[in-house]
């Protein structure tokens with residue numbers, strides 16, 4: 001008995017040790033206050049800053065949503081925030097955290113998205129990531145996922161790393177998606193300076209089950225909180241769009257940062273996340289892309305989980321999706337995604 005006890009104690013101890021080695025420490029990032037890097041974008045009355053500028057609340061009510069934008073454009077960067085999403089009934093609501101230059105390059109814009117898609121009571125939030133380059137709006141690169149935690153209870157860090165060679169979407173310290181630049185992607189890989197945007201808006205006609213569930217203003221205001229904001233990268237003047245001196249230095253800084261390195265542990269975390277929580281991938285949607293776009297790395301064990309429509313075979317989302325979607329707000333991330 002004693003021996004068994006001490007054995008199990010040893011086992012638990014080594015397990016804890018193992019876990020503590022695998023678990024990553026938080027990224028070493030420098031946070032800035034709202035006024036140091038951002039400006040209100042729309043719905044000013046629904047944007048509330050804490051006195052120290054470290055926390056921003058964006059709300060959506062019957063009159064308007066709200067949003068903010070980085071004061072500079074960035075040529076490559078690490079864009080990150082601790083975010084807490086609205087709770088209760090959030091159908092039809094989109095909270096977006098994304099980079100774009102759509103205001104400057106209408107026909108040839110670049111964009112990297114986190115879009116949180118609300119949900120009806122009792123159902124968890126879902127979200128998607130997307131990548132557009134040089135106006136590739138007819139080639140959506142959506143992936144959709146569930147989360148492993150309740151994003152309305154606590155803050156979690158959501159980050160987008162964009163370098164000349166790759167793009168990584170992170171949740172906390174887990175990379176959930178990596179797009180490695182390839183020659184074949186051409187202009188589809190974002191290459192022009194982008195701003196960071198954070199918005200909350202009414203997307204009743206597509207966000208939740210393809211528009212089946214609308215925003216219910218009985219539950220308003222819907223509040224999303226952003227804190228511990230991070231902007232790293234080469235700031236570019238929004239008017240001149242000429243990189244400030246020292247861009248290569250900033251690039252080198254980005255590329256050597258902790259978050260630029262996908263360690264074996266992180267790669268394992270990414271694989272696990274995608275095995276368990278991804279429920280749609282354009283790479284496996286062979287009805288849409290008979291030949292997967294060039295950056296797709298087809299992983300057979302992953303592919304087996306999906307039908308030709310890129311949706312899960314089992315236990316996935318069984319909702320029907322409307323066939324149409326129209327533009328709702330002029331100041332949000334792209335809504336030209338396919339009907340998934």
Ligand SMILES: *[C@@H]1O[C@H](CO)[C@@H](O)[C@H](O)[C@H]1NC(C)=O
Nearest residue numbers: 025027028029030253257258
């Ligand atoms: C965190 O970053 C700062 C500068 O960006 C650096 O001076 C410091 O040594 C870093 N800390 C760790 C633990 O790496």
Ligand SMILES: *[C@@H]1O[C@H](CO)[C@@H](O)[C@H](O)[C@H]1NC(C)=O
Nearest residue numbers: 107108134135186187188191
């Ligand atoms: C971007 O698109 C424009 C047309 O809108 C095209 O002329 C240009 O060559 C493209 N750039 C790249 C890098 O593909």
